[in-house]
Amino acid sequence: MSTDAGKLVLRLTLGLMMLFHGWDKIIGGVDGIAGLFQNSGFPGFLAYLVFVGEILAPLFLIAGAYTRVAAVLIAGNMVIAVLLVHVDDIFALSGTGGWAIELQAFYLMTAVVIFLLGPGKLSFMPESRWN
Numbered sequence: 001m002s003t004d005a006g007k008l009v010l011r012l013t014l015g016l017m018m019l020f021h022g023w024d025k026i027i028g029g030v031d032g033i034a035g036l037f038q039n040s041g042f043p044g045f046l047a048y049l050v051f052v053g054e055i056l057a058p059l060f061l062i063a064g065a066y067t068r069v070a071a072v073l074i075a076g077n078m079v080i081a082v083l084l085v086h087v088d089d090i091f092a093l094s095g096t097g098g099w100a101i102e103l104q105a106f107y108l109m110t111a112v113v114i115f116l117l118g119p120g121k122l123s124f125m126p127e128s129r130w131n
Contacts, residue, residue, distance in 0.1 A: 050077065
């Protein structure tokens, strides 16, 4: 039971924290992200995919439905965020001595761990190939 409870806490933590970022995009829009895509040579409409990685995937993660798919979507969202916004910080330290992208790396690695572990028994869907 403790392993399944740990998986639940991990899913809830990442899911809820990502939802805050998604909520910010709902309230403030994705124009800034669209500009980042356009400045990188990609179509601006790709910015709307942030809603998949920061709203839809976290909701699935919280519920424990299609958990591994949701984890991959969140990990991909974080890779894109680092490449669009934080690429110059990958080998940098913050003003307080921590890694400049430690938050993004933490979200990314947590998603990878959830992908590897699966949802556990305390989830909406039982263990399956996609969950």
